[in-house]
Amino acid sequence: MRKSVVVLVAAVAAFVLPGVAQAAPLAPAAPTAEVPFKIGVPAVTDSSCDQATPLCVKPLDRGQSSMSAQALRTLPAWCHEHAYDGWWASRTTSCRISAWRVLVTRPVNGVPRVVGSFDYNQFDLLQTDTNRTTWAQQVQIGIYAAWGDVAGLFVTGGAACSGACTVTSTTFPSQAVAPGYAPGGEATFRSEPAPGTQTRAISSLNYRFGKPGFTPSAPTVVTAPEVRCDRVEAGAGCVVAGLPPTVALSLSGPHSEVAAHVLGAQRTGIPGSPLTRSPLHRLTDTVLQDRNQAVACPANLPKPTGKACDAYPPSSTWEGAVTGRNNFSRKLVDERQEAAVTALLKSFSRDMRVLEGDAFYMLITY
Numbered sequence: 172m173r174k175s176v177v178v179l180v181a182a183v184a185a186f187v188l189p190g191v192a193q194a195a196p197l198a199p200a201a202p203t204a205e206v207p208f209k210i211g212v213p214a215v216t217d218s219s220c221d222q223a224t225p226l227c228v229k230p231l232d233r234g235q236s237s238m239s240a241q242a243l244r245t246l247p248a249w250c251h252e253h254a255y256d257g258w259w260a261s262r263t264t265s266c267r268i269s270a271w272r273v274l275v276t277r278p279v280n281g282v283p284r285v286v287g288s289f290d291y292n293q294f295d296l297l298q299t300d301t302n303r304t305t306w307a308q309q310v311q312i313g314i315y316a317a318w319g320d321v322a323g324l325f326v327t328g329g330a331a332c333s334g335a336c337t338v339t340s341t342t343f344p345s346q347a348v349a350p351g352y353a354p355g356g357e358a359t360f361r362s363e364p365a366p367g368t369q370t371r372a373i374s375s376l377n378y379r380f381g382k383p384g385f386t387p388s389a390p391t392v393v394t395a396p397e398v399r400c401d402r403v404e405a406g407a408g409c410v411v412a413g414l415p416p417t418v419a420l421s422l423s424g425p426h427s428e429v430a431a432h433v434l435g436a437q438r439t440g441i442p443g444s445p446l447t448r449s450p451l452h453r454l455t456d457t458v459l460q461d462r463n464q465a466v467a468c469p470a471n472l473p474k475p476t477g478k479a480c481d482a483y484p485p486s487s488t489w490e491g492a493v494t495g496r497n498n499f500s501r502k503l504v505d506e507r508q509e510a511a512v513t514a515l516l517k518s519f520s521r522d523m524r525v526l527e528g529d530a531f532y533m534l535i536t537y
Contacts, residue, residue, distance in 0.1 A: 172485040206417040226388040231270040262416035265297040287319025297395040301408040311355035324348040328378030330358030336372035362400040369401035415530040428504035434535040436500035450530035452489040463491030479506035
């Protein structure tokens with residue numbers, strides 16, 4: 172991999188929010204892998220459950236939860252794999268499944284009593300677009316248990332955004348809450364960075380439960396992971412902030428020789444594999460790139476016909492031969508494969524908005 176700008180791309184789950192225009196799908200020259208990571212997000216605000224609270228919401232732990240209630244819209248498979256374990260995210264998509272309980276309390280013979288409750292799964296989704304400065308957030312409620320006085324319950328909500336952003340649309344009308352229903356809401360947001368700059372923003376949805384004759388519950392606030400939008404290189408778009416994208420090269424695919432080289436280098440401890448959580452980082456300084464390339468693949472290196480020098484980590488990373496303090500590998504590979512991977516990585520560095528210093532991974536599959 173020559174002096175190219177290297178980035179790894181995460182495949183986006185095919186989840187489409189209504190009313191949000193979707194970019195044309197990317198057409199990678201190599202298989203891609205969506206590798207999610209757990210991401211720290213402020214805890215969901217829940218109301219205080221005490222005897223003076225007619226309607227209150229409290230979180231449930233994994234042992235009290237049930238996946239018998241599912242989201243009506245498709246979430247990424249990895250979201251279900253990490254249910255009840257906080258927010259997980261890829262480069263463009265974040266999701267979370269959590270469990271909650273609503274308690275209905277009213278006076279019985281002058282004494283506050285819990286007279287009903289229902290348990291529900293909360294399905295959260297954030298989806299960004301690498302070709303647009305808009306993103307969408309959704310929350311959906313799936314009820315899986317109820318008892319007592321829960322007739323007439325409803326939910327309604329809204330949206331907010333902090334940082335360099337605006338709320339462009341909100342759909343969260345009053346909806347009935349009962350088994351068999353799947354109420355929820357969604358909103359879209361926008362951030363417009365100036366040319367050559369980037370912005371950061373945090374969007375959120377909020378909802379309250381109500382019931383005729385009862386004071387509404389305190390708002391439950393769903394704060395999503397931070398979004399970064401930029402207009403630094405090609406066009407403008409947004410990603411989940413701090414989430415490294417990943418590209419997969421296959422040992423049995425069209426770039427097998429390059430893949431074998433990368434895998435061998437990673438096995439010696441050179442960074443770049445998502446399995447070890449040791450990312451590479453993009454380097455945009457062309458002078459430093461040239462220095463990396465000159466050391467990793469010197470011009471006088473003998474090369475048989477049809478072979479090219481492949482450097483790993485690539486010279487366009489801070490982990491390159493010079494900037495990475497001589498921790499690198501070189502190997503002669505098929506020149507067509509080397510050229511193809513170089514072109515692939517250039518394209519995806521643009522498409523996945525990997526900026527100076529951004530982290531990314533290379534995953535080798537079989």
